[in-house]
Amino acid sequence: MQTEPQAFDRVLSSMCTEPHPVAREAAERFLATNPGDPGTYPTVSALEDEAIAMLGEIAGLEEPSGYIAGGGTEANIQAVRIARERADATRPNVVMPESAHFSFRKAADLLGVDLRVVPTDDRYRADLGAVRAAVDDDTAAVIGVAGSTEYGRVDPIPELGEIARSVDATLHVDAAWGGFVLPFTDYEWNFSHAPVDTMAIDPHKMGQAAVPAGGLLVRDSALLDELAVDTPYLESTSQATLTGTRSGAGVASAVAAMEELWPSGYRSQYVRSRNNAEWLADALEKRGYDVVDPTLPLVAADVPRSTFDALRAKGWRISRTATDELRIVCMPHVTREMLASFVGDLDRLEVR
Ligand code: PLP
Numbered sequence: 001m002q003t004e005p006q007a008f009d010r011v012l013s014s015m016c017t018e019p020h021p022v023a024r025e026a027a028e029r030f031l032a033t034n035p036g037d038p039g040t041y042p043t044v045s046a047l048e049d050e051a052i053a054m055l056g057e058i059a060g061l062e063e064p065s066g067y068i069a070g071g072g073t074e075a076n077i078q079a080v081r082i083a084r085e086r087a088d089a090t091r092p093n094v095v096m097p098e099s100a101h102f103s104f105r106k107a108a109d110l111l112g113v114d115l116r117v118v119p120t121d122d123r124y125r126a127d128l129g130a131v132r133a134a135v136d137d138d139t140a141a142v143i144g145v146a147g148s149t150e151y152g153r154v155d156p157i158p159e160l161g162e163i164a165r166s167v168d169a170t171l172h173v174d175a176a177w178g179g180f181v182l183p184f185t186d187y188e189w190n191f192s193h194a195p196v197d198t199m200a201i202d203p204h205k206m207g208q209a210a211v212p213a214g215g216l217l218v219r220d221s222a223l224l225d226e227l228a229v230d231t232p233y234l235e236s237t238s239q240a241t242l243t244g245t246r247s248g249a250g251v252a253s254a255v256a257a258m259e260e261l262w263p264s265g266y267r268s269q270y271v272r273s274r275n276n277a278e279w280l281a282d283a284l285e286k287r288g289y290d291v292v293d294p295t296l297p298l299v300a301a302d303v304p305r306s307t308f309d310a311l312r313a314k315g316w317r318i319s320r321t322a323t324d325e326l327r328i329v330c331m332p333h334v335t336r337e338m339l340a341s342f343v344g345d346l347d348r349l350e351v352r
Helices: 022-031 042-058 072-088 103-111 128-134 155-168 221-225 247-262 264-286 306-313 338-350
Strands: 067-070 093-097 113-120 139-144 172-173 198-200 214-218 296-302 328-330
Touching: 022 247, 042 067, 042 214, 042 247, 067 072, 067 221, 067 247, 072 139, 072 172, 072 214, 072 306, 093 103, 093 128, 103 113, 103 296, 113 128, 113 328, 128 155, 128 214, 155 172, 198 221, 214 296, 247 264, 264 338, 306 338
Parallel strands: 093 113, 093 139, 139 172, 172 198
Antiparallel strands: 067 214, 198 214, 296 328
């Protein structure tokens, strides 16, 4: 067994990061707890209520309901499930931009809903005309992305909300990655800006909690009731989560990270990450690459595959978009020194 934990000094592709020290410590303390069984583990269950209250504050929701999920995938699946349960259609559909995360494909597959994927505009945001044309009476949910996986873009959430309302569908916002940086921007992305019904917002990404700590928020607890099943052998009477046993470590670390960092720690981290993304975009542009302007701390650039492969061979953990651009996520563990060293390697490759 390899005993060394993951080193982050060359990781430029991940949407997760090194947990904050207080999050790591809390995770260790709560390793053997299960918030899925609140009758047996009341302390971690109370912590989960705190986690949801804090996530609600971050996402502009006064009386939040929800739970700490395994990650964005589970939150997205559950949001589609809520929409399907609410919908009055024999074959419901879900409308989403092509920029939405692949977890919605899993959701559609599992839940038997049709996925209507619409194009994005020239700014990589959901094309509103295409969304309008795609919805109909059988639409159960419209999906908006607030911080897209490939380009960090934010869809026009209020407008998507209007479209969703026009066909009595839910609006789900996937802020799994963006949710902990968007409060410090001018974007209209949250429950207070638009008629958002459900949201994915993950402490284990920009929130600096330990994995697994995803977040599902719902505007109204009645939406969570759509998911509830009876739990005969537990002291609690029903369960709305997808998995039964869940990670108390994830819950405790989420609370610890948010208590420590919300809001000023997250704000200064956002500024650092944004400045790093701008610095990198500039450095790549100066070297003649086409760069997708970073609006959140994520940089995509048209770097040839051969250069990409050579950088990977040097140990850089980097990834590519569906259209084959290099993609670098400026997570909290990504420092200016790391980026300078990365660009130095790029320069040495170009000389040869
Ligand atoms: N949504 C977005 C926008 C993401 O970027 C990701 C993962 O990167 C997910 C959902 C899925 O999250 P997870 O991998 O935690 O299930």
